[in-house]
Structure formats: C-alpha cells, structure tokens
Amino acid sequence: MTPISLGIHGGAGRLGRRILALALEDTRFSLRGVIVRKGSAALGQDAGVLAGAKPMGLLATADARTLLHCDVVIDVSSPAAGAELAGLLAKGGAKALVTGTTGWTDVQDQALRQAAKDMAILLSGNFSLGVTALVHQVQEAAARLGPAWGVHIHDRHHSAKKDVPSGTALMLADAVMMGWDQSVTPKCLSLGRPLEEHPTRGEIIITADRVGEVVGTHNVMFYGAGETLCFTHTAQSRDIFAQGALHAAHWLYDKPPGLYGMEDVLS
Structure with missing residues (x-):
C-alpha cells in the first residue's frame, strides 16, 4: 500500500x-x-x-x-x-x-x-483513545443518573499549558450535558482555586491546576445523595x-x- x-x-x-x-x-x-x-x-x-x-x-x-x-x-x-x-x-x-x-x-x-x-x-480536544472511552462512559453515567446529581470536573496539566480549563475538561462537561439532555453553563473556577463546596443538583463545576511536567489527568465526580461516583484518566506519556x-x-x-x-x- x-x-x-x-x-x-x-x-x-x-x-x-x-x-x-x-x-x-x-x-x-x-x-x-x-x-x-x-x-x-x-x-x-x-x-x-x-x-x-x-x-x-x-x-x-x-x-x-x-x-x-x-x-x-x-x-x-x-x-x-x-x-x-x-x-x-x-x-x-x-x-x-x-x-x-x-x-x-x-x-x-x-x-x-x-x-x-x-x-x-x-x-478533538484529546487524541487519547482512553479519553475517548471516558467521554462515552461519562455521558452514559449522566444519562442514567440524571441532573439530580451534581458534577465536578478537575483537570491537571503541566505548567506550560495555556488554555484553562482544558479542552478535554470542556468535552467532559459537554458529555454530561448530552447525558442529561439539557444545557448548563459550567462554573469554571480560576486556575488553582480549590473546590470549596460540592456541586448542587444539576450543577457542573470545573477546576484546574498547572503543575510541573504533568502530562494530563482528568477526574469526573458525580455527587448524589450520600454517594459519589468517580471516573479518572491519567496520561503517563505524551x-x-x-x-x-x-x-x-x-x-x-x-x-x-x-x-x-x-x-x-x-x-
């Protein structure tokens, strides 16, 4: 060929x-x-x-x-x-x-x-095959759980990365909204600001930090009444x-x- x-x-x-x-x-x-x-x-x-x-x-x-x-x-x-x-x-x-x-x-x-x-x-905001699977799983979880749950998305990358939040974090937020079948404006906290309170029902909060040479880690946490469901993807190599x-x-x-x-x- x-x-x-x-x-x-x-x-x-x-x-x-x-x-x-x-x-x-x-x-x-x-x-x-x-x-x-x-x-x-x-x-x-x-x-x-x-x-x-x-x-x-x-x-x-x-x-x-x-x-x-x-x-x-x-x-x-x-x-x-x-x-x-x-x-x-x-x-x-x-x-x-x-x-x-x-x-x-x-x-x-x-x-x-x-x-x-x-x-x-x-x-695509992320070429990782693992992240592609993660986006699918997050959308599926959001569809099954519904907007009665709140969602926190956190992205961590190397200190030279310019965009905040990451394109992948925004992709994950879109996946949640598609699962919920409704549009929500994610609350994006300033760089390095920690999550002070868990998201409320139907709320999406995105946090981010930039540290050293970290390739990329994304966490998606669904908060329900008395329980939490977490998804994580970590990239070890670019x-x-x-x-x-x-x-x-x-x-x-x-x-x-x-x-x-x-x-x-x-x-």
Whole structure:
C-alpha cells in the first residue's frame, strides 16, 4: 500500500514534535511537510532534527500552502492558525485535516465547520483513545443518573499549558450535558482555586491546576445523595496523544467531507 502523505502544522510544539518523531517511524505515512510559526527557532530546521532523529532533507517552513499536496494534515497549533489553515486547505482542494487545537472562538468554530463542507475534518480536544472511552462512559453515567446529581470536573496539566480549563475538561462537561439532555453553563473556577463546596443538583463545576511536567489527568465526580461516583484518566506519556493523532489521520484520509470526532474512530 502506498504510504499516506502527511503534513504537520505546529511541528515545533511539544505534541507536534512527538507526532513528527512517531510519523517518521510509521510505515503507513510519508512525511511531506512541517509548518512552524513565523519567528520560531525551528524555522528552516530539518524535520528529522526537530524529531530528534537524523536529517531527512525536509525543512520546516511557515508557508502552510506547502501542505496542499498532502493526503492528510495534522494541526496542533493555535485556534487562529488552525482556523486559517482549515480555510486554506478547503479552498485548495485538500482532502483531510485532523485538528487537536482547543480554545476555539465561535467565529473560528464556524470557519472550521464551513471548511468541513468541502473536506473531511476530525476535531478533538484529546487524541487519547482512553479519553475517548471516558467521554462515552461519562455521558452514559449522566444519562442514567440524571441532573439530580451534581458534577465536578478537575483537570491537571503541566505548567506550560495555556488554555484553562482544558479542552478535554470542556468535552467532559459537554458529555454530561448530552447525558442529561439539557444545557448548563459550567462554573469554571480560576486556575488553582480549590473546590470549596460540592456541586448542587444539576450543577457542573470545573477546576484546574498547572503543575510541573504533568502530562494530563482528568477526574469526573458525580455527587448524589450520600454517594459519589468517580471516573479518572491519567496520561503517563505524551506519546498517547501523538499515537492517537496518527491513528485518527490514518482513519480519516479516505473519508468524505464532514466533521468527525474521535468517537467515530472508535465506533
């Protein structure tokens, strides 16, 4: 089978470098493009060196148009850059985009959905297969327990993570609301602020902290009358996200235009 030509947008970041490194070892893919932001120290560097491997003759660039010839592009950049990329790829006739960017504004989200009319786009705040299963289980628990229970979601990540709460925490809150079949505005406490009181019936509270080099831990706690139900996912290695992104890219590359999620990959 001919390898899938792959582009990586956001190749200089922590996750981008791991995706890059694993892609170079994966015979399902042929790396064809690596994009970094303008002004990045990685600009002009060899992609192999960025991945911690031998030089391969492919240089990192800031010109996203070089990704138009790729079968699949994986984006792990920023909401603004990701939304711009989606529009560029859709207009340029690209086939598929996997994006793990979180923190979209309503305008950026709409731009992504518009692009999905012309190409296959997989959007996920977390590429972990375990987290994908967790989201499903949380939705199922919420549906069975109903809004008579309150929910506390806590996310813990490394100190360099910018978005608070995490995209995964928001995904989990959405899963609760889908299970309840009703919309609730989650109460997001400021970074590092502890939970002082358990959530009341039908309430969702999200807390977060950023500590050292923690890869990622998410806890979901349902509080009922005299009992508590807890779900936990802990990531020991950032490689699970990189592997999940590549798994998603392999699944997506021959799919028709539309907006997909990691739950589709596991279905």
